[in-house]
Every structure is written in structure tokens, then in C-alpha cells.
Amino acid sequence: MRTQVVIIGSGPAGLLLGQLLHIYGVDNIIVERKDRDYILGRIRAGVLEQGTVKLLDEVGASARLHREGLIHDGIELVFDGVRHRIDMKEATGGKTVTVYGQTEVTHDLMDARAAAGLTTIYDADQVTPRDFDGDKPRVTYVKDGTTHEIACDFIAGCDGFHGISRQSVPADAIRQFERVYPFGWLGVLSETPPVSPELIYTKHDRGFALCSMRSQTRSRYYLQCRLDDHVDNWSDEKFWDELKRRLDPEAAGHLVTGPSIEKSIAPLRSFVAEPMKFGRLFLAGDAAHIVPPTGAKGLNLAASDVHYLSVALREFYAEKSAAGIDAYSTKALARVWKAERFSWWMTSMLHHFADTDEFSARIQIAELTYLVGSKAATAALSENYVGLPY
Missing domain, CATH: 3.30.9.10 (D-Amino Acid Oxidase, subunit A, domain 2)
Known part of the structure; x- marks a missing residue:
């Protein structure tokens, strides 16, 4: 098989990236080592930034979110037994968040991908990104006892903290920063x-x-x-x-x-891997960074990563420019570290x-x-x- 972009991982990061690339006219295949039911069975956070909601709007996967999601204008803080309300809408000139479970986001993106007729390979064993340091990367995997190969232009590692994508990067090419609480x-x-x-x-x-x-x-x-x-x-x-x-x-x-x-x-834990680009392999979402859930940033950081990456890949194919993919890591990490700081601060203040x-x-x-x-x-x-x- 051959495609333009192979996405490893079918969580929200991989699925959202796949839909963005699809509407930008970029072919992609998702390879996932688990089955669909396992992915949908994971319980995760569900506070969505406006930017995340807009991306789901862009790919046509937000109809149920707008029907069932809960718009929140603020949060409440309790200390010394007294509750205090933070009016975020007033403090930010009208911005809000939407409470909608990550499992539901994943379900909606899966449905959108299926409706578009895009390829997702589940139950893929021994998924391995290869030759991403050259101009002919490929991904191999084993399914039903047979080894398969997908040739591609780029590989997007959206397979989470324990995934193979980051593990495939040579140790001397990556720096990892971590704080375990x-x-x-x-x-x-x-x-x-x-x-x-x-x-x-x-x-x-x-x-x-x-x-x-x-x-x-x-x-x-x-x-x-x-x-x-x-x-x-x-x-x-x-x-x-x-x-x-x-x-x-x-x-x-x-x-x-x-x-x-x-x-x-x-x-x-707080965790960041730098950089987020290695030749033609990109890391996005939990594959590149983890934040403590106190600041409600995990899923939203994955969304901003794939926004930057999808725009960069669109520019590469539509405008024949590598400027976006060259700048991807720097641009994404600038936002990642701000979210890491906020999540660390909230965690340190409240625990x-x-x-x-x-x-x-x-x-x-x-x-x-x-x-x-x-x-x-x-x-x-x-x-x-x-x-x-x-």
C-alpha cells in the first residue's frame, strides 16, 4: 500500500488529524494496534476549549457535541470550606468551554471517518515506523499473521505516551523532561x-x-x-x-x-519530549507530552498539535513549501510549554x-x-x- 501520510494511533489526536488532512485533500491511513471497542472504552477528560470545538466544526464532527455538550462560563474554587466562582466568560471577553466526554469526541470522529470512506487498520500488531530519517519513510505491521507495509511521505505518531512512535526515535536525538507527582x-x-x-x-x-x-x-x-x-x-x-x-x-x-x-x-505527571519532528516523523498529542489533568489541557493540546501539523502538511502539498513542517515542532512546543506551566501551577496550588x-x-x-x-x-x-x- 501507499499513501501520503500514515497516522499511527486512532485516539482523538490521530482521528482529528486524519479528518483535517482529508478535507485538505491529503490522503491518509490510520494504523491502530487495538480494536475499535477498546478505543471507545477508554474514559478520559471532557473539557473542550473553543479552539478544539472549532476544529471539530471544521471537520463536520460536532453536530452531537452542539446538541449534548454543556457550555460552561466559569468554574468554582473551594478552600477553607468556602466556594468562590471564577467567571471566565466575563474575564476573557466572552470565551467559554464545553463539557463533552473524550469518548464521545472519539466516537464522533470515528463516525466521520467511516462516512468519508477512509481507511483505518485496527488490531495491527508490531506497528513500526521505519526510514523516517530519509525521503522514503514506511510503516510496517503484522495482521492475521502476515506482515504488511505502507509506503508514505510522512508519518504522524499519535499513539500516546506508551506508543512506538516516540520509542522509535534514537535516544540521542530527543530530550525528555518529566515531573512525576x-x-x-x-x-x-x-x-x-x-x-x-x-x-x-x-x-x-x-x-x-x-x-x-x-x-x-x-x-x-x-x-x-x-x-x-x-x-x-x-x-x-x-x-x-x-x-x-x-x-x-x-x-x-x-x-x-x-x-x-x-x-x-x-x-x-508532567512530561515533554523535544523536538516533535524527526526527519519525516512527527509526534502529536500524548506521544509528545503529558499534563496533569488539573488544567484540563490534555485533549486540547492534542488538538492544537494536529491543527499545526495539518496546516503544515496542507502547505507542503498545496503550496510546495516545507516552511510549515520545518516550523511545526517549534510552534507546537511554544504552546505546549505554556499549557504545561498552567497545569503545573493549578496542580501545585490545589493539591x-x-x-x-x-x-x-x-x-x-x-x-x-x-x-x-x-x-x-x-x-x-x-x-x-x-x-x-x-
Whole structure:
């Protein structure tokens, strides 16, 4: 087989890139080592920046999002048992975010790809990008016991943090920056109405808590927990009791509990790989960077990556210019590091660290007090949360 671009990975990054390239007239094939049901079974974040929504509009994969997504004008911060609302819409001159699950985004993009008749190869074993340091890259894979090869012009590695794309880069050609946080998030999904119309971020001496949602009838809640903790240690009753302890009295009183339909623990890390271009191999999304979920940036950073990459590839084919692909890594990383900073800042401000002394604890509260009392500080948080411009 031959195509112009092989995309490794069929998560939101790979699917969105594939749709953008398709409408730009660039042929592409997606190769995925898992099956479709596995991809759709992954539970991830669901706060979308306006830029991400516009990209989904551009590829015609946003009809259900606009019907079912929840527009949020702000968030709420809780500390010292008191809730404070941040009006992001007012602070940013009208910008908002949309709450819509990543699983639903993936489903919509899969449907759009199928409707366009584009090729996706699932259950591909031993996927390997090859010869990307020259002008004839290719991707090989094994399916049903037979080895296949796709010749191409470019390879886009959208296969996540543990994927083969970044692992295929020679060690001396890449720099990796990482910070692993000494705690995780215990997440519970339940068929219960959200406790609040907007997300609630809570700073508490017992640990951070987040009240989020997927719809008006499905809620997503998180508790900061030990990194070595296990979901078997948390019954539903124990989870709800602990969440109530960390919320403000009003939220605790309105919390509707119910059986969990999904429960998991996710470690938190900040990670960046530089550069994001190696010859004719590009990294995008989690293959290149990870952010702690506190700032709601993971999926949105993947969207901005594929925006930059798709525009660069369109310029290459339509205008015979390599300027865009040469600048891809620098342009994408400039936005990545700003999002890394914001996510680190939110995480540092809201979580309880085991080695925190009294001075550091007071600094956290002073930071939050300043934040909710200053228009300038509120604007800085808000413009980052709703998404910096591309």
C-alpha cells in the first residue's frame, strides 16, 4: 500500500488529524494496534476549549457535541470550606468551554471517518515506523499473521505516551523532561446528576477533590489519593463519604450518590519530549507530552498539535513549501510549554503535598485568596483555562 501520510494511533489526536488532512485533500491511513471497542472504552477528560470545538466544526464532527455538550462560563474554587466562582466568560471577553466526554469526541470522529470512506487498520500488531530519517519513510505491521507495509511521505505518531512512535526515535536525538507527582487521582463515574452546574475544584487538608460531569445525568468525581493506592481499597460508600468531607457544606449537602459504573486511579505527571519532528516523523498529542489533568489541557493540546501539523502538511502539498513542517515542532512546543506551566501551577496550588510545611500551606492559601480577589489574576487563570490562541 501507499499513501501520503500514515497516522499511527486512532485516539482523538490521530482521528482529528486524519479528518483535517482529508478535507485538505491529503490522503491518509490510520494504523491502530487495538480494536475499535477498546478505543471507545477508554474514559478520559471532557473539557473542550473553543479552539478544539472549532476544529471539530471544521471537520463536520460536532453536530452531537452542539446538541449534548454543556457550555460552561466559569468554574468554582473551594478552600477553607468556602466556594468562590471564577467567571471566565466575563474575564476573557466572552470565551467559554464545553463539557463533552473524550469518548464521545472519539466516537464522533470515528463516525466521520467511516462516512468519508477512509481507511483505518485496527488490531495491527508490531506497528513500526521505519526510514523516517530519509525521503522514503514506511510503516510496517503484522495482521492475521502476515506482515504488511505502507509506503508514505510522512508519518504522524499519535499513539500516546506508551506508543512506538516516540520509542522509535534514537535516544540521542530527543530530550525528555518529566515531573512525576507524588499522588494520583481516584476517579468515579456514576449515573447521578452533577452536584453543581459548573466544575468545583477543592483545596482541602485531606487532599484535592474535583466535581465534574459528562452530562446532566452522568457525573465524574475525583479524589487525590496515594500513588500506591488501589481501587479495591475504595468501596463506593467510602468514596462518597470522603468526597463529602472535602467539599464545602452546601455541595456536600446537595451531593447525589449512587453506584459507580467506572472506578480507576490515574497517576499524575508532567512530561515533554523535544523536538516533535524527526526527519519525516512527527509526534502529536500524548506521544509528545503529558499534563496533569488539573488544567484540563490534555485533549486540547492534542488538538492544537494536529491543527499545526495539518496546516503544515496542507502547505507542503498545496503550496510546495516545507516552511510549515520545518516550523511545526517549534510552534507546537511554544504552546505546549505554556499549557504545561498552567497545569503545573493549578496542580501545585490545589493539591496537598506530604512534605508541605506550615509556610508552604499558608502560601497556597494566600495564592488562592489573591486569585479570587484580583481581576488580573482571575483573567490570567481564565485565559489559560479557556485556551490560549493557536
